[in-house]
Amino acid sequence: MSKADSMNKAASEAASESPTGAEGAHELGEAGAQLSTAPREENAIGGPTLGVVGWIRWFWRQLTSMRVALILLFLLSLGAIPGSLIPQNSVDELKAQAFKDAHETLTPIYEKLQLFDVYGSVWFSAIYILLFVSLIGCIVPRSWQFVGQLRGRPPGAPGRLTRLPAYTTWRSETEPEQIREAALALLKKRGFRAHVAGDAVAAEKGYLREAGNLLFHIALIVMLVAFATGQLFKSEGGKLIVEGDAFSNTLTQYDDFKSGSLFSTDELVPFSFDLDKFTGTYERSGPQRGTPRTFEAAVTYGRPGEAQKKAVIRVNEPLNVDGSKVYLIAHGYAPVVTVKDGKGKVVFKGAVPLLPIDNNITSTGAIKVMDGYRDPKTGKKTQLGFKAFFVPTFAGAGQGNMFSQFPALDFPVMAVTGYTGDLRVDGGLPQNVYQLDTSKMKQFTVGENGQVAQRLIPGETMTLPGGAGSITFEKEIKEWASFQVSQQPGNGLALAGAIAAIAGLAGSLFIQRRRIWVRAVRGADGVTVVEMAGLGRSESTRLPEELGELALTLHAEAPTAPDTPEEPEADEAAVPAEGHEK
Amino acid sequence: MIIAAATNESLAQMSNTLIYSSMAVYTLAFLAHIAEWVFGSRSKVGRTAAALTAPAAAAASVTVQVKGQAGSTAVLDRPKVVTRAAAGRREVPDGPGAAGGTVKGDLYGRIAVSLTVLAFLVEAAGVVTRALSVQRAPWGNMYEFSTTFSTVAVGAYLGFLLAKKNVRWIGLPLVTTVLLDLGVATTWLYTESDQLVPALHSYWLWIHVSTAIFCGAVFYLGAVATLLYLFRDSYEDKLATGGEPGAFARSVLERLPAAASLDKFAYRINAAIFPLWTFTIIAGAIWAGDAWGRYWGWDAKEVWSFITWVAYAAYLHARATAGWKGRKAAYIALIAFGCFLFNYYGVNIFVNSKHSYAGV
Numbered sequence A: 001m002s003k004a005d006s007m008n009k010a011a012s013e014a015a016s017e018s019p020t021g022a023e024g025a026h027e028l029g030e031a032g033a034q035l036s037t038a039p040r041e042e043n044a045i046g047g048p049t050l051g052v053v054g055w056i057r058w059f060w061r062q063l064t065s066m067r068v069a070l071i072l073l074f075l076l077s078l079g080a081i082p083g084s085l086i087p088q089n090s091v092d093e094l095k096a097q098a099f100k101d102a103h104e105t106l107t108p109i110y111e112k113l114q115l116f117d118v119y120g121s122v123w124f125s126a127i128y129i130l131l132f133v134s135l136i137g138c139i140v141p142r143s144w145q146f147v148g149q150l151r152g153r154p155p156g157a158p159g160r161l162t163r164l165p166a167y168t169t170w171r172s173e174t175e176p177e178q179i180r181e182a183a184l185a186l187l188k189k190r191g192f193r194a195h196v197a198g199d200a201v202a203a204e205k206g207y208l209r210e211a212g213n214l215l216f217h218i219a220l221i222v223m224l225v226a227f228a229t230g231q232l233f234k235s236e237g238g239k240l241i242v243e244g245d246a247f248s249n250t251l252t253q254y255d256d257f258k259s260g261s262l263f264s265t266d267e268l269v270p271f272s273f274d275l276d277k278f279t280g281t282y283e284r285s286g287p288q289r290g291t292p293r294t295f296e297a298a299v300t301y302g303r304p305g306e307a308q309k310k311a312v313i314r315v316n317e318p319l320n321v322d323g324s325k326v327y328l329i330a331h332g333y334a335p336v337v338t339v340k341d342g343k344g345k346v347v348f349k350g351a352v353p354l355l356p357i358d359n360n361i362t363s364t365g366a367i368k369v370m371d372g373y374r375d376p377k378t379g380k381k382t383q384l385g386f387k388a389f390f391v392p393t394f395a396g397a398g399q400g401n402m403f404s405q406f407p408a409l410d411f412p413v414m415a416v417t418g419y420t421g422d423l424r425v426d427g428g429l430p431q432n433v434y435q436l437d438t439s440k441m442k443q444f445t446v447g448e449n450g451q452v453a454q455r456l457i458p459g460e461t462m463t464l465p466g467g468a469g470s471i472t473f474e475k476e477i478k479e480w481a482s483f484q485v486s487q488q489p490g491n492g493l494a495l496a497g498a499i500a501a502i503a504g505l506a507g508s509l510f511i512q513r514r515r516i517w518v519r520a521v522r523g524a525d526g527v528t529v530v531e532m533a534g535l536g537r538s539e540s541t542r543l544p545e546e547l548g549e550l551a552l553t554l555h556a557e558a559p560t561a562p563d564t565p566e567e568p569e570a571d572e573a574a575v576p577a578e579g580h581e582k
Numbered sequence B: 001m002i003i004a005a006a007t008n009e010s011l012a013q014m015s016n017t018l019i020y021s022s023m024a025v026y027t028l029a030f031l032a033h034i035a036e037w038v039f040g041s042r043s044k045v046g047r048t049a050a051a052l053t054a055p056a057a058a059a060a061s062v063t064v065q066v067k068g069q070a071g072s073t074a075v076l077d078r079p080k081v082v083t084r085a086a087a088g089r090r091e092v093p094d095g096p097g098a099a100g101g102t103v104k105g106d107l108y109g110r111i112a113v114s115l116t117v118l119a120f121l122v123e124a125a126g127v128v129t130r131a132l133s134v135q136r137a138p139w140g141n142m143y144e145f146s147t148t149f150s151t152v153a154v155g156a157y158l159g160f161l162l163a164k165k166n167v168r169w170i171g172l173p174l175v176t177t178v179l180l181d182l183g184v185a186t187t188w189l190y191t192e193s194d195q196l197v198p199a200l201h202s203y204w205l206w207i208h209v210s211t212a213i214f215c216g217a218v219f220y221l222g223a224v225a226t227l228l229y230l231f232r233d234s235y236e237d238k239l240a241t242g243g244e245p246g247a248f249a250r251s252v253l254e255r256l257p258a259a260a261s262l263d264k265f266a267y268r269i270n271a272a273i274f275p276l277w278t279f280t281i282i283a284g285a286i287w288a289g290d291a292w293g294r295y296w297g298w299d300a301k302e303v304w305s306f307i308t309w310v311a312y313a314a315y316l317h318a319r320a321t322a323g324w325k326g327r328k329a330a331y332i333a334l335i336a337f338g339c340f341l342f343n344y345y346g347v348n349i350f351v352n353s354k355h356s357y358a359g360v
C-alpha cells in the first residue's frame, strides 16, 4: 500500500460506522477526532509491564472498554436464561419445591449453583455489578470528555477537503471573506456551532446524539439504584377478608408479611378498609365457559381521622393510599354456618372462608369451635371441628363427583364431617386455619350406615349423634377476597429513569453528529475557490444531501464564475476499492 | 356488565373466512414471486462480479451525484457533491432485484406486489372483524397475536414500498413466512373469539401489546435483511477473493442489494425499533405493577423480554466495537431476533409463565 493510499484509507475510515474510526482520522488532523466519546479500543492484548499499579490500571482499562462491556452484556443475557427454565424460589416456591422433589440427583447440583435463585445468586450479581462498574467507569470519563467538547470549538478544516466522504467545490467571483461570512451566518442559522478558523469555516451539529447516549447510560444507573432502593425498603403483606369485615394496616393484622432488609414497621401507612362486597362474573357458555370475566371488590377506606371514601378494586386497578397499594389477588366463598350444642345454645356463628382447589372454585376448609362447647355426656369442656368441602355449582346427586361444575353460586352444596376432641390449637404451634388436625379427635358418624359426611344445601342442618349438637349451613353465603398490600419506594425514580432512558436512546439513535467545513481562498487566477466538505460519525446518505443543500444556498450568494473551467478533479478523490485490496 | 358484550358469532365467522381468504391470496402472491425470481434468473448481468473483479473497479468508487439534476455539463450552475464510501466497504452496486431487469420478471413482480396488497387488506379486515366481534383489542391469545403480527409485518413492508425504499427483495421471504405464520395460527393456535379474562382488562393491553406486536413485526424485517446480508456478504467476499460461487448463489444473490445496503437497512430497522422495544418492556412493567403488585418479578416472559433487549443492545454495541462489526454483529442480531421468537412461541407454549393466561 502506498503512503497516499494509506492516508486515503485513514480518511475514509473516519467516515466508517465506528467511533474508533476516528482513530484512523488522526491523520486527518484534529478534524476527525472526537466525533464520539466512545472509549478507544486497545488492540494490544498483552498485559502491562509495570507492577501492581500497572496491572490495576490495565484491568480497569479492560473493564471499561467496549469489548468487555459487550461480553458482559452477553453473559448477562445468558445468565438470565436458566432462571426462566428452572422454577425459582422467589417466583413460585411451591413449584420449585415440586421440582426439587422430582429431581433427586439434579437438586444438590442446582442448589450449589444457586439455580433456584438465579437472580439473587452470587454469579448473576457478579455479572451485573461488573457491568455497572464498567458502565460507571465508562460514563464518567465520557461525560467529562463531552463537556470538554462542548466548551471547545469544532476543529479546523483538514488540509485536503477532497478526502472527506462528501465534498463539493466551485469557483466564484465573490470575495473569500464575504463567502466565509455568508457561510458562517448560514451554518449558524441552521443550528451548527460554527466559527472561522484560518481560511475556512468549521461547523458541527448533532451534539444531542452524544448527550442522548450519555443520558441513556446514566438513566440505566438511575434505574438500578431505584431497583435496589425498592428491594431494600419494600414491604408486602397478604390479607384475606370476608365481605363485611375490616382490615387496618398494622403488622399484626396480616396473614403473611415480607419486607426488605431496611424496612421498618413504622413506615406502614396508617389506613383501614372494609370489604363491602365482592363480585365475580363468569362466562356462561361457549368453549370458555367458566372463565372469569369480572372481579370487583367494593371497599370503604380511609385514614384515621379522615372521612371514609368508597372505591372499587379490580385486578388491574389497585387502590392507592399514600403510596401503599392494595391489590386484589384472589377470591373464594365463605359460607355462613351456625353450630349449636346439645342444649341448642349457639357456640359458633360466622362466615368460614374456604380455599379454592380448582378453577370452578371447589373449596375446602375447616370450621373450628374452640370455646364454649361442653361434652353432652361428661359436661367437660371440649372442642368441635368440621371439615368442609364446598362446591358453588353441584353436579347433582348420583353424578358420582363432588367437584364444582361452574364457579358461580348456581347450586351450592357443602359436605361436612364433624369431629370432637382436642383441636390442638392451644399448643402454641402455628396451625393452618384451613386444615383440621384430627390426631386428637374422634369422628362423628351421622348416618345409619356409618357415614361420616353429610351433604347440605343452604338452610339445611346436620344433627350430630348422641345429642352432641348440630351444624347449620345458613342461606347466606359470603364471598371473601384476598389482598396484597405493598409499599415500594423508588418506583417514581425507576419510572423517571425509564423515561430518561427512552428519550436518551431516541436522541442517540436518531440524531446524526456531523461536521461541515467551508473553505474559500483566492486562486492563482484571482477567482475564489469555494470548497465544502462534510464528515459524519457514520456513513449516511443524509450528509451529502445536507451538504448539497447548504452548498446550493451558499451558491446563491456566491454564484459560479462565468468561465467555468473543467470540473474539479474527481479523480483526486478516487480510492481503490478497499474490498478489492483485501 | 361485560357479560352483555357477548361475542358476535357472525362477525367472528366472517373474520375466520377473511383470514382463510387472505391465505389464498398470499399463496397466489407467493407463486407470482416465484415466477418473478424464475424469469429474473434469465438475465445475465453479473454486475457484482464486474464491480469486484474488473480492474476498472477503482473508478466505480466515486459516485457523482448531480444535485437538482442540472442536466448538461456545459453550464454547471449548481455545485455537485462527490461522495466516497468508507474503507473496508466494497464498492458494489445493488443487485437489480428479483426481476433481474427482465420485463417478464418485473411483470410478475408487480403482480406479486398487487396480490400482496390485496391479501394484506383482506387479512387486516379479518383482524378488524375479529376485534369487532368481541368489542375489544384483538390481542387476547396467540391466534390473535399471530394474525395481527403478520398483518403488521406486511403493512410495514408495503409502507417501505410506498416510501420508495428498495425493499422488493423482501417480498418472497416475507410472503413465505406470512403463510407459515397463518398456517400455524389457524391450525394449532386457533382460539374461538371470546372475551378477555379480568387480568387483561386494562388500557395497557392496547399500549403494551400493540407496541410488542409492532416491534416483533418490524424486527422480523430486520432479521430477514440480516440473514440475506450474511449470504450476500460471503458471496461478495468469495468474488472479491477470486472464488467461484455456485450457480444458484450467482443467480439469486447477485440480484439482492449489496451487502452494505442490506446491513444498513437491517441496522436502521433495529436501531429505530430498539427504543420502542424498550418502551414496550417499560409499559409491561407498569402494567405488571398494576396487575400483580410488582413491576418486575423475573417471570419467564419478563426474563425473555429482558434477554431480547440485552441482545439487541449488544448488537448496537457490537457495531461500535472494532472487530465485532459486520458479520459478528449480524450474528448477534439474529440471536436477538431468535430470543424474540422464543419469547413468543417458546415461553407461551413450553414455559409456565404468569403470561400463560394469554392462551395458546
Ligand code: HEM
Binding pocket: A019, A036, A037, A038, A039, A064, A065, A066, A067, A069, A073, A131, A132, A134, A135, A136, A138, A139, A213, A217, A220, A505, A508, A509, B310, B312, B313, B316, B317, B319, B320
Ligand atoms: C448496562 C449495560 C449497557 C447497556 C444496556 C447499554 C446499552 C446501549 C445501547 C442500547 C446503545 C445504543 C445507542 C447508540 O447506539 O447510540 C449503547 C451505545 C453505547 N454504549 Fe452502551 N450500554 C451498556 C453499557 C455500556 C458500557 C459499560 C459502555 C462503556 C464501555 C458503553 C458504551 C457505549 C457507547 C460508547 C455507545 C455508543 C455506541 C455508538 O456510538 O454507536 N455502554 N449502549
